[in-house]
Each structure stands twice: as C-alpha cells, then as structure tokens.
Amino acid sequence: MADLLHIIGGGMAGSEAAWQAAQAGIDVVIHEMRPGTGTFAHQTDRLAEMVCSNSFRSDDDEQNAVGLLHWEMRAAGGLIMAMADSHRLPAGGALAVDREAFALAVTERLLAHPRIALERSEITSLPAAGHWIIATGPLTSDALGQAIRAETGTQALAFFDAIAPIVHADSVDLSKAWFQSRYDKGETEAERTAYLNCPMDRAQYEAFIDALLAADKTEFHEGETAGYFDGCLPIEVMAERGRETPRHGPMKPVGLTNPHAPDVKPHAVVQLRRDNALGTLYNIVGFQTKMKYGAQVDVFRMIPGLEGARFARLGGIHRNTFLNSPTLLDCELRLKPKPHIRFAGQITGVEGYVESAAMGLLAGRLAAAELTGRALPPVPPTTATGALVAHITGGAEAKTFQPMNVNFGLFPPVDGLKAGRRGRRDRYKAYTDRAKADWHAWLGHG
Numbered sequence: 200m201a202d203l204l205h206i207i208g209g210g211m212a213g214s215e216a217a218w219q220a221a222q223a224g225i226d227v228v229i230h231e232m233r234p235g236t237g238t239f240a241h242q243t244d245r246l247a248e249m250v251c252s253n254s255f256r257s258d259d260d261e262q263n264a265v266g267l268l269h270w271e272m273r274a275a276g277g278l279i280m281a282m283a284d285s286h287r288l289p290a291g292g293a294l295a296v297d298r299e300a301f302a303l304a305v306t307e308r309l310l311a312h313p314r315i316a317l318e319r320s321e322i323t324s325l326p327a328a329g330h331w332i333i334a335t336g337p338l339t340s341d342a343l344g345q346a347i348r349a350e351t352g353t354q355a356l357a358f359f360d361a362i363a364p365i366v367h368a369d370s371v372d373l374s375k376a377w378f379q380s381r382y383d384k385g386e387t388e389a390e391r392t393a394y395l396n397c398p399m400d401r402a403q404y405e406a407f408i409d410a411l412l413a414a415d416k417t418e419f420h421e422g423e424t425a426g427y428f429d430g431c432l433p434i435e436v437m438a439e440r441g442r443e444t445p446r447h448g449p450m451k452p453v454g455l456t457n458p459h460a461p462d463v464k465p466h467a468v469v470q471l472r473r474d475n476a477l478g479t480l481y482n483i484v485g486f487q488t489k490m491k492y493g494a495q496v497d498v499f500r501m502i503p504g505l506e507g508a509r510f511a512r513l514g515g516i517h518r519n520t521f522l523n524s525p526t527l528l529d530c531e532l533r534l535k536p537k538p539h540i541r542f543a544g545q546i547t548g549v550e551g552y553v554e555s556a557a558m559g560l561l562a563g564r565l566a567a568a569e570l571t572g573r574a575l576p577p578v579p580p581t582t583a584t585g586a587l588v589a590h591i592t593g594g595a596e597a598k599t600f601q602p603m604n605v606n607f608g609l610f611p612p613v614d615g616l617k618a619g620r621r622g623r624r625d626r627y628k629a630y631t632d633r634a635k636a637d638w639h640a641w642l643g644h645g
C-alpha cells in the first residue's frame with residue numbers, strides 16, 4: 200500500500216495533480232484554504248476556479264504550442280481538459296468555457312473519487328515529512344509564502360513579476376540590429392555578443408517616447424499593491440518621469456558601435472538579452488510594462504529591427520508568487536534541499552491556466568511513480584510539457600527568471616527546415632508531430 204500524497208492548493212494545478220495521482224492508485228488529500236481564507240481574485244469555494252478570463256486560449260494542436268499542451272493533457276486523461284471540453288462555449292479557434300459549470304464539474308469529479316479527500320484549511324508552514332505537492336499559485340497565502348521564503352532565501356521567491364516582453368530571435372531584423380555586449384564585456388565570444396541591439400536616432404526616440412506616454416495602460420487589481428517602484432519601474436513610468444530618463448537608463452547608447460553604420464552614434468539603443476539556452480528567445484531589457492497587450496505590440500514594433508517582431512510573451516507586472524525554479528527545483532519539480540516537496544502550477548514560474556494545469560499533471564504523475572517505486576524517464580523536451588519543464592528547471596536564465604507561457608521558442612529546433620516567417624507553418628507542424636509521437640512514447644512508461 201503506497202503512502203498518502205498531500206497537495207496544498209486546489210486550483211488548476213492541484214486539482215489536476217490530485218486526479219492524476221488518484222487515477223494511478225495513490226490516496227490523496229487536497230488542502231484548500233478557501234473559503235476560510237480567501238484571495239483578492241477568487242470568488243467561490245470551488246476547486247479549479249478561473250480567476251479572470253474564461254479562456255484556455257488556442258485549441259489548435261498543429262500550429263499552436265498551447266493547443267499542443269491541450270492535446271498532451273487530453274492524451275494523458277487530464278481532468279481539467281475533460282471538464283473544459285464538457286463545458287465548452289463557442290469561441291472560434293479558442294477553447295472558452297462556462298467557468299461556473301467547469302469549476303463545479305472539476306470539484307464534483309474530485310470529491311466523487313474514492314481516493315481523494317478534501318480538507319478545507321490553510322497550510323502555513325513547510326511540511327517536515329511525507330509526500331507533498333505545493334500548488335498554491337500566484338496568490339499563495341502570506342504565511343506559507345513567508346515559510347517558503349525562509350527555506351529558499353529572499354532572492355529565490357518573488358511576490359511580483361515584472362515581465363519584459365520576449366521576442367522570437369528569428370523575427371528580429373538583423374540588417375538593423377546587431378549582436379554586442381556593452382563595452383564588449385565578457386570572457387568568451389558568446390558573452391561579448393550576448394545582446395541584440397536596436398539603434399534609434401533622435402526622431403525615432405522622440406516618436407517612441409510619445410507613443411509610450413499615449414499608450415493604453417492597465418490598472419492594478421484591488422488588493423494588488425504597486426510594490427514595483429524600487430527595482431523595476433515600468434518603461435512608460437520612466438518616460439513619464441522625464442523624456443530623457445529611459446535614455447539614461449535601459450536605452451542608454453553608450454559602449455556600443457553599430458556595425459551597419461559605424462560612424463553614426465545612435466541617440467538611444469534598445470537591448471535584447473538572450474532568454475534561453477537555445478538562443479531562440481530574447482527579452483527586451485528593462486521594458487517591463489503595464490501597457491495593454493495591443494498597445495505593446497504597436498509601440499514595440501516601432502523599435503528599429505523589431506518591425507516584424509513576433510512576441511513569445513508580452514510584458515506585465517502582477518502580484519505573483521513564484522520560485523526561482525532554475526536554481527531551486529530539479530527536473531522532477533522537487534525542491535532540491537527538501538525533495539519530499541514538489542511544486543506545481545504557477546508558483547513554479549509558468550504562467551496561465553493551461554500551463555499551470557500541465558505542471559500539475561506532470562507533478563501528479565511523477566509523485567505517483569515515486570510513491571509506487573517506479574522510475575519515469577525524463578519528459579522529452581520536444582513535447583510541450585517537456586519544453587516547459589526543461590525551461591523552468593534549467594533552460595531559463597536563473598538571474599533574470601520570469602514566468603513563462605508555453606511557446607515554440609522553448610522547443611529544440613527540428614533540423615533541415617526553412618527558418619523565418621515563410622517556413623513557419625511547416626516548422627510548427629513538424630514540432631507538433633514530433634511532440635505527439637514523443638509524448639505517446641513517454642506516456643507508455645507511466
């Protein structure tokens with residue numbers, strides 16, 4: 200008889216983890232703090248409550264990475280996808296759901312499972328022994344957040360994200376941008392060319408500042424305090440403080456020579472820093488922002504070299520509790536210094552309902568395998584689930600780690616395919632075909 204698995208948090212990740220483990224024959228207790236202790240975003244006592252939009256985003260499993268994640272979770276018998284499919288609303292290519300009926304159905308299915316028990320209580324300290332999954336999400340209660348921070352150190356658990364937009368490297372126009380680190384700093388050639396630089400002349404800079412100031416911005420939610428002002432000012436707030444401020448901050452033009460026009464000194468330079476080991480993604484340095492998504496695309500495509508940029512994710516600043524997973528978690532989502540504790544969901548540094556549920560699915564399967572003495576091979580990084588977990592537990596830059604959505608930039612390239620915009624459909628189809636075959640093979644081990 201296997202031991203009990205405890206799961207803290209009955210959100211997207213905790214619900215899916217519980218389902219997967221219980222289906223594998225493990226007895227599970229879910230500890231959910233609502234309704235006794237609430238959050239500013241949850242409205243009900245239901246499990247798997249969708250706190251904001253009612254969309255699971257694209258359902259296209261051939262051309263879209265999030266659609267592929269849907270496919271993988273369906274293939275793994277996922278509860279979140281099954282209930283989303285049962286309560287689907289018409290929404291074109293997106294998977295939108297009736298949020299009330301969805302959360303009710305997830306709750307009922309979990310409570311009806313003979314191996315699952317629900318305890319309505321807040322957990323306020325790190326468990327000392329047993330088998331645990333912590334899936335307490337972006338709004339982890341203060342007491343547990345402090346307990347995690349005491350274990351991991353203050354640098355390793357963030358309470359806000361300040362996300363700069365991330366661009367697919369192959370969408371940057373290299374006839375305008377160039378690779379160079381400021382003052383050519385670095386021991387190796389890779390370090391000396393770690394940044395992509397986009398130059399602006401005075402007119403371009405002034406037009407860019409005007410656009411930043413005029414752009415639509417989002418407000419903080421009630422209960423979300425604007426605690427970002429010290430270390431990571433939004434780029435538009437910087438521009439509000441003074442038109443020249445960004446030029447003395449992240450857009451300063453010093454220490455850089457444009458090889459496309461070596462004699463012209465740029466008025467300002469936007470720098471993009473490599474964001475993953477594969478070198479397929481770059482983040483725009485210092486460009487965390489509260490601009491609305493549509494406005495971000497318009498404004499950031501004004502940057503010379505980024506006119507055709509495709510964004511792997513747009514910027515944002517939110518209340519969000521998340522770990523520095525590249526340093527803290529092993530590839531099975533276990534806390535390195537306390538491997539009896541796994542993490543799952545948004546707290547691991549993924550972003551979104553679907554990604555959070557996927558990390559719950561994985562944690563539930565890995566915990567069940569461990570409890571029954573089976574060893575699962577690592578999830579192939581060629582699958583959407585595997586690409587995400589490989590990114591958060593190793594592929595991402597630990598120093599600048601920010602939460603990530605699933606996207607094809609996280610996948611190892613498929614050899615022999617045309618790069619750039621024209622080859623995209625074939626490339627994405629090749630990624631998803633490969634992922635499906637590899638995911639099936641991995642599920643065969645479970």
Ligand SMILES: Cc1cc2nc3c(=O)[nH]c(=O)nc-3n(C[C@H](O)[C@H](O)[C@H](O)COP(=O)(O)OP(=O)(O)OC[C@H]3O[C@@H](n4cnc5c(N)ncnc54)[C@H](O)[C@@H]3O)c2cc1C
Binds near residue numbers: 232321
């Ligand atoms: C304001 C806001 C808006 C968002 N909008 C969207 C959106 O539109 N689309 C999208 O895809 N994603 C959105 N997200 C992200 C979304 O919250 C997550 O993607 C997803 O819900 C995370 O799943 P999770 O299981 O990790 O956390 P959650 O779904 O939040 O579940 C965590 C659970 O843990 C419980 N809990 C917390 N602390 C404790 C404790 N100490 N003891 C016991 N239980 C505890 C909570 O009550 C909660 O039920 C939003 C997040 C926020 C904060």
